[in-house]
Amino acid sequence: MTTSDVIVIGGGVTGLTAAVRLAERGREVRVVSRDPARDTTSAVAGGLCWPYRVRPEERAVAWSLRSLHLLTELAARPAETGVRLVTGTMADAGDAEPDGWHAAVPGLRRATPDELPPGCGAGWRAAMPLVDMPSHLRYLERRLAQAGGTVQRRPFTSLAEAGREAGTVVNCSGLGARELVPDVAVQPVQGQLVIVENPGVEEWFGSADAHAESTTYILPQPYGVVLGGTAREGAWSREPDPATARAIVERCARVHPKLAHARVLAHRVGLRPGRTAVRLEAERLPDGALCVHNYGHGGAGVTVAWGCADEVVRLTGDGTG
Numbered sequence: 001m002t003t004s005d006v007i008v009i010g011g012g013v014t015g016l017t018a019a020v021r022l023a024e025r026g027r028e029v030r031v032v033s034r035d036p037a038r039d040t041t042s043a044v045a046g047g048l049c050w051p052y053r054v055r056p057e058e059r060a061v062a063w064s065l066r067s068l069h070l071l072t073e074l075a076a077r078p079a080e081t082g083v084r085l086v087t088g089t090m091a092d093a094g095d096a097e098p099d100g101w102h103a104a105v106p107g108l109r110r111a112t113p114d115e116l117p118p119g120c121g122a123g124w125r126a127a128m129p130l131v132d133m134p135s136h137l138r139y140l141e142r143r144l145a146q147a148g149g150t151v152q153r154r155p156f157t158s159l160a161e162a163g164r165e166a167g168t169v170v171n172c173s174g175l176g177a178r179e180l181v182p183d184v185a186v187q188p189v190q191g192q193l194v195i196v197e198n199p200g201v202e203e204w205f206g207s208a209d210a211h212a213e214s215t216t217y218i219l220p221q222p223y224g225v226v227l228g229g230t231a232r233e234g235a236w237s238r239e240p241d242p243a244t245a246r247a248i249v250e251r252c253a254r255v256h257p258k259l260a261h262a263r264v265l266a267h268r269v270g271l272r273p274g275r276t277a278v279r280l281e282a283e284r285l286p287d288g289a290l291c292v293h294n295y296g297h298g299g300a301g302v303t304v305a306w307g308c309a310d311e312v313v314r315l316t317g318d319g320t321g
């Protein structure tokens with residue numbers, strides 16, 4: 001058995017980002033992950049920085065704004081970090097007053113009617129970070145290694161097991177927290193995507209209804225255009241459904257007609273770690289190790305990762321403020 005100063009359970013975007021932050025503050029960090037990064041939910045994510053299906057709202061907005069700031073900095077080096085700033089439109093249902101997020105995003109403004117697709121009454125426009133997740137996860141792993149951190153592939157069967165190997169455990173196990181903690185409040189929210197060859201789409205598009213099972217989003221990534229999506233609560237299958245894929249392409253083609261005939265490159269299904277609220281808090285494990293929980297980020301793990309990582313640093317006692 002190897003002992004460490006800090007064990008981070010989970011090598012998705014939540015765990016790797018927290019691990020980077022801790023290692024860069026001089027902690028000796030070992031990430032322990034059941035799956036390689038490429039097989040996590042994080043690798044499936046479309047990668048738009050925008051809070052969606054994440055609670056509690058006020059904390060999520062604060063985490064998202066912190067991430068927005070840091071991801072914008074990373075977007076200065078897209079080839080290295082996988083992050084780019086891309087202009088786009090978030091369609092919404094009406095002219096409601098802007099909430100905390102809308103009020104605080106730099107440069108966000110109401111879309112004019114000619115900037116909206118047919119049938120869409122209102123929306124918001126801004127250049128936002130769009131993250132190529134497979135590339136970003138590799139960047140985080142490299143950055144962690146540069147700070148002296150390591151990644152190990154194996155499962156833990158309990159938090160106590162991790163607590164016997166480190167004085168501090170950071171639990172970023174996503175949907176895995178359901179069995180590991182165990183916490184039945186963690187539920188899958190299945191999302192399906194279609195990746196197509198880019199027929200000339202340069203901007204992102206999203207429709208923000210967090211309660212709908214069928215959503216529409218179009219995210220131009222370097223590896224193809226990501227077309228979404230779905231949000232099925234309680235669905236565990238990771239098999240793409242052909243009828244769902246056809247419906248996704250159809251919805252997206254109403255926004256960009258050329259997408260109707262774009263060559264399909266891949267189908268993806270991921271299980272968002274849904275929870276009534278993100279669990280980000282510290283507790284003592286029975287043998288005395290400090291455990292900081294950081295899981296349940298729903299549809300916004302990419303969006304809140306850096307904000308949550310800062311809070312993890314504070315909760316592990318390493319923060320400066």
Ligand SMILES: Cc1cc2nc3c(=O)[nH]c(=O)nc-3n(C[C@H](O)[C@H](O)[C@H](O)COP(=O)(O)OP(=O)(O)OC[C@H]3O[C@@H](n4cnc5c(N)ncnc54)[C@H](O)[C@@H]3O)c2cc1C
Nearest residue numbers: 010011012014034035042047048156174176191270301303
């Ligand atoms: C289709 C789709 C589109 C999305 N689009 C976006 C988007 O545009 N923007 C956005 O912000 N978010 C998006 N999301 C949500 C985002 O993907 C998730 O919120 C995020 O990936 C959660 O990251 P995580 O690191 O907490 O969990 P995961 O990526 O699931 O990682 C969990 C890690 O824990 C490990 N683990 C679990 N159990 C154990 C155990 N017992 N022992 C050891 N290791 C364990 C796993 O191996 C894995 O490494 C999307 C999700 C889906 C499905």
